Amino acid sequence: MPTQEIDFSPPTAEAAPYLRPVTASLFAERAERFAHLAIGHSLGDWLNFLGQLTRAQHVVLQTLPELPLPDSATLEQARRHGMPPLDPGARPAVWREVLRQLVRSLEAPGAAGVGEALLSLREATDSELEKLADTLLDGVPEADQAARLVFVGAALQVVYTALASQLAAGRWPALEVHGVCPCCGSLPVASVVRLGAAINNLRYLHCSLCNSEWNVPRATCSACSTDQSVALHEIEGANSPVRAETCDACNSYLKIVYQEKDPHVDPVADDLATLALDMLVDEAGYQRAGPNLLLISTAA
Ligand SMILES: [Zn+2]
Ligand SMILES: [Zn+2]
Incomplete structure (x- = not known):
């Protein structure tokens, strides 16, 4: 395992401390990257499917209305305590609609478990979906949840990417x-x-x-x-x-x-x-x- 030399030279310009996500292009470019990486790859089918999922994230994100941000008292409290302003535990309910849109737009490949996962998510109740999100964010998933959690994660990424892009950079803590x-x-x-x-x-x-x-x-x-x-x-x-x-x-x-x-x-x-x-x-x-x-x- 060769170890690279590390470059300790200081950066040449004042660093922007944060880069907010660019919602118009982020998932579209990622989808293209998946498609490119899939070519000739031993896991090409899987990477291509993730490219499809990422493309669906892009499409849903473009049609997502502006989301409500946490109220100013919550934001101020987070800022005062040096806490992140967004809390995935207090996710907006719209994420479940995002998930359903993603699931509807995907065709399951032959891969084991994916078709079943999509079907099960189509029929899941709101409270079942919330439990899956809690498991993804805080818990240790069971093997039979893994395929569904990929789509739950993808939906939450869409919503939190939208929220992050809406949040003024001045709201972020040092x-x-x-x-x-x-x-x-x-x-x-x-x-x-x-x-x-x-x-x-x-x-x-x-x-x-x-x-x-x-x-x-x-x-x-x-x-x-x-x-x-x-x-x-x-x-x-x-x-x-x-x-x-x-x-x-x-x-x-x-x-x-x-x-x-x-x-x-x-x-x-x-x-x-x-x-x-x-x-x-x-x-x-x-x-x-x-x-x-x-x-x-x-x-x-
Ligand atoms: Zn360390
Ligand atoms: Zn984040």
Whole structure:
């Protein structure tokens, strides 16, 4: 497992602390990325299906009306306590309609369990859906829930991406911890080293739920904030824009994707196209620091 040298040079410009999700293009670009990654991939059918799901997220998001944000007293209280302004535990009921729209628009592939999951979600009551969302956000899923939770996660992503895009950046608290999204408090799915004026070569953690990004210095562990024990790993000879950043202080890892190596790289899609890298660092004893909501791990 070759370890890369880490670039400790300081960024050249003042970093934007947050990047809000761009609702017009985010899921559409991710869907294209899934389709591209599926070509010639051993898991191509699965990646193509996730591309379809992501395309459906894009379509539903474009037709979503403006959502009510938390009231100003709630926002002010969150700001005063340095808490994220959005709370996935207090999700707006519209997410269930988003889920039903996603489910209606998808054709199930032959893959085991997916057709059944779609059918079961079509018939689920509101309270059954709320229980699934609670499990996704706080619980340990059972194996028979996993396929349904992927769609629950996709629906919640649509709603929280919309909310994050509506929320004024001034409502976000100053960052005291690196490990959770300053907008919704969720864990990051991966981090992105970005190209572009003012953000060139800066690293942003990408929220697994609301698709917001927040700046964290490179070579800093997202889980425990140390900059002493971080190393990068890649699959030898893969020439991939994705690496795994491991931390020996807390034994965690998260993927890091480089726009410099591929400008179309996506923290969610590229993460799922590189499961071999997860196996590599998992075998070396590291545990993943944040989930990918399109891949649900269940109770062992
Ligand atoms: Zn978030
Ligand atoms: Zn750490």
